[in-house]
Amino acid sequence: DVKVTQSSRYLVKRTGEKVFLECVQDMDHENMFWYRQDPGLGLRLIYFSYDVKMKEKGDIPEGYSVSREKKERFSLILESASTNQTSMYLCASSLADRGRADTQYFGPGTRLTVL
Amino acid sequence: DQQVKQNSPSLSVQEGRISILNCDYTNSMFDYFLWYKKYPAEGPTFLISISSIKDKNEDGRFTVFLNKSAKHLSLHIVPSQPGDSAVYFCAASEPGGSYIPTFGRGTSLIVHP
Structure with missing residues (x-):
């Protein structure tokens, strides 16, 4: 059974703080993704990675960076948290061998509040 | 511009009846x-898929x-159960090596007992 875990379920930070969100998957998936979910806006892609040390910007990368030093781990970094980054953050992983967007497996999410 | 649209933000259905969730797309390359x-406070889980063939x-x-x-495309749930109450996302992808699906904004389904 695929497992994607995220380091925190709930997080409260102050404006200007540096925030790290960690995601780990145990199925040797090549692709990993970070989304944020906001009411009425659905899932918006922040960054994705298709291999170790590779990263690509998604639809809303501003204010975020990522790191993928190991295949199983994908970190999302908020360099200087702002109140408009209050959101639910979802990590996902998928296989790459079909050459298409395959089924994604999501973590439980991190509800981040920036005060 | 949204390539995948779920035009109904919410849907309310009686238990035992059919739920129909709709999704429209504009990109003819999606296959x-x-x-x-x-569910609230959980990550999305895969439900069902369909190929264009x-x-x-x-x-x-x-x-x-x-x-x-x-x-x-449409998702039919028959019969609907209260445990089906959740947000449903439609997603689409095109061939050619892109690993990123395009998501709709979701439809919140409430099934009343």
């Missing part, structure tokens, strides 16, 4: 479609129908 289900795929109470000419 693979997925539905995800999301088919017009129907069934899995228990869940059936997805694809109308390529209308660029429309």
Whole structure:
């Protein structure tokens, strides 16, 4: 059974703080993704990675960076948290061998509040 | 511009009746479609998918129908149960190596006992 875990379920930070969100998957998936979910806006892609040390910007990368030093781990970094980054953050992983967007497996999410 | 649209933000259905969730797309290159289900405070989970070579795929109470000419797909849940109450996301992808699906904004389904 695929497992994607995220380091925190709930997080409260102050404006200007540096925030790290960690995601780990145990199925040797090549692709990993970070989304944020906001009411009425659905899932918006922040960054994705298709291999170790590779990263690509998604639809809303501003204010975020990522790191993928190991295949199983994908970190999302908020360099200087702002109140408009209050959101639910979802990590996902998928296989790459079909050459298409395959089924994604999501973590439980991190509800981040920036005060 | 949204390439995958779920025009109904919410849907309310009585237990035991049919739930029909709709999804429209604009990109004619999409050839693979997925539905995800999301409960509050949890990540989305894969529900069912359909390839463009088919017009129907069934899995228990869940059936997805694809109308390529209308660029429309729908998810039918029969019979609906209170545990089906969740947000449902439609997603689509095109061939050629892109690993990123395009998601709709979701439809919140409430099934009343």
